[in-house]
């Protein structure tokens with residue numbers, strides 16, 4: 001039995017990047033042998049194990065063939081005769097198909113090192129087309145490595161277009177689509193992920209409701225330049241969707257988590273003010289606090305200010321935050337003690353807060 005480091009860790013080391021995780025491939029072993037050594041099987045459909053100490057993933061070398069439609073439609077062979085090269089040949093990109101043995105020797109049958117030097121995302125073999133998720137993966141890798149000069153190889157681009165044309169992307173589960181998208185949002189250039197999908201016409205199959213215009217891509221770039229927060233990066237895509245666009249339905253369909261959905265709804269609901277190029281008045285800022293439900297959900301002001309600053313640097317972020325925080329110190333409690341009740345209490349609270357807010361902001 002022999003163990004090799006594979007995939008992203010080898011690639012990242014060659015790129016001079018600290019690897020995020022280590023994936024290993026094991027040649028010449030059986031599932032029983034792995035379990036006897038204390039490894040725990042995690043994959044139901046794939047022979048993947050967790051190391052008893054490091055918890056890193058160890059996969060038996062395997063071959064895969066597509067047998068039917070969808071994610072489950074694979075037949076996997078992981079018997080001990082499967083070679084390292086066979087395992088590497090079923091992988092997506094040449095730069096992801098390099099193995100490193102325990103002595104540090106690289107096994108690179110598909111020219112992964114050459115493609116790292118040439119900055120090319122190139123598929124390993126024609127079997128690439130068997131997994132439609134790879135269209136999203138390649139878009140994500142481009143978003144991740146474009147700043148290092150990487151491009152998608154022409155022949156790979158042609159293959160991706162063919163995969164899109166087959167209509168297979170419609171069979172991807174929402175969970176898998178969202179997982180790739182969320183990872184793409186954490187890359188250097190999330191706009192590149194969307195841009196490649198649009199170039200390939202793939203977005204029509206994975207999220208047809210979303211309009212990905214030049215303005216949307218611009219907002220994605222501006223917000224991504226300001227923050228690594230994937231929630232705000234996601235939200236930025238909704239600043240210029242049409243008002244009739246149903247954010248909640250969209251997020252439900254794609255199984256997007258609530259914290260993303262709520263930020264996206266905020267962006268859409270606030271599009272007039274976010275896109276306003278005139279200076280925002282103190283009154284407008286105060287009304288904004290009510291619209292954001294700031295008094296109960298103060299973090300939403302930060303989200304708004306980040307989005308706005310990305311689109312229009314130089315707004316008085318700090319002063320608005322300070323003034324809002326001071327206004328929030330006015331409580332219903334003290335007004336109750338002054339004798340306000342019922343409707344009058346609510347009105348007095350708003351009046352007092354408004355007064356304090358405007359004073360603070362205009363000081």
Ligand SMILES: Nc1ccn([C@@H]2O[C@H](COP(=O)(O)OP(=O)(O)OP(=O)(O)O)[C@@H](O)[C@H]2O)c(=O)n1
Nearest residue numbers: 007008009020023090091092093096097131133
């Ligand atoms: N649809 C897929 C998923 C994975 N792989 C292979 O499995 C490896 C590990 O997958 P994953 O951890 O998803 O990607 P990494 O390349 O390791 O990137 P990351 O740094 O994001 O983990 C990849 O390098 C690639 O060789 C593949 O060929 N096709």
Ligand SMILES: [Mg+2]
Nearest residue numbers: 007008021023
């Ligand atoms: Mg990995």
